[in-house]
Amino acid sequence: MQPTHQQLLKLFDNNVNGITLLIHTKVYLWQHYVLFSWQWWLGVTCAVIPWLLWYLSSRKRSDMDRLLYVGFIVMVIALCLDIMGDQIGLWHYRYNVIPNVPTFFPFDLTLVPVSVLTMIQILPKLNPVIKGVAYAVASSYIGEPFFHAIDIYNLIHWKYIYSVPIQICIYLVADVIYKKRHKFQLNKQP
Numbered sequence: 001m002q003p004t005h006q007q008l009l010k011l012f013d014n015n016v017n018g019i020t021l022l023i024h025t026k027v028y029l030w031q032h033y034v035l036f037s038w039q040w041w042l043g044v045t046c047a048v049i050p051w052l053l054w055y056l057s058s059r060k061r062s063d064m065d066r067l068l069y070v071g072f073i074v075m076v077i078a079l080c081l082d083i084m085g086d087q088i089g090l091w092h093y094r095y096n097v098i099p100n101v102p103t104f105f106p107f108d109l110t111l112v113p114v115s116v117l118t119m120i121q122i123l124p125k126l127n128p129v130i131k132g133v134a135y136a137v138a139s140s141y142i143g144e145p146f147f148h149a150i151d152i153y154n155l156i157h158w159k160y161i162y163s164v165p166i167q168i169c170i171y172l173v174a175d176v177i178y179k180k181r182h183k184f185q186l187n188k189q190p
Helices: 005-034 038-057 061-087 105-120 127-151 160-190
Strands: 092-094 154-155
Touching: 038 105, 061 092, 061 105, 061 160, 105 127, 105 160, 127 154, 127 160
Parallel strands: none
Antiparallel strands: 092 154
């Protein structure tokens, strides 16, 4: 039997109230056990330092706007996929830099885009599929296990191998956008 409209609204409201209570608990745990822990400092460092290193080591300043555009697209893709994986219970993060963000945002907003941008810039003539596979294997079998080993990343219904095709796709999408945008910019010049 279908619930009435009022019963359905009550179910929705009860669900939101339960989520709100869990978020308050999460914030309490974060304030008392995560904030200023070494894992939190590592997250803050991972959120800032890679961007600084990438900026200082970038060779072509003329490509900066195009690279940042690609980096933003990669951030959006990584963030959406990470939120979905966390929300459906494939994995979760224990030491978030910001308590109300369901993901470990240094992954999505720094580590993934900076590593993709670096791979785009390194050996630009190398086949992008080879670069994508190398990127995916390194991030899936070095990066993820590292964060899992230090208890930041907790796999629930996920295996590292599942990340490989996703990371390849993220890299290849970024590479195509970078090259298309470059072609568009060349065609626009007088």
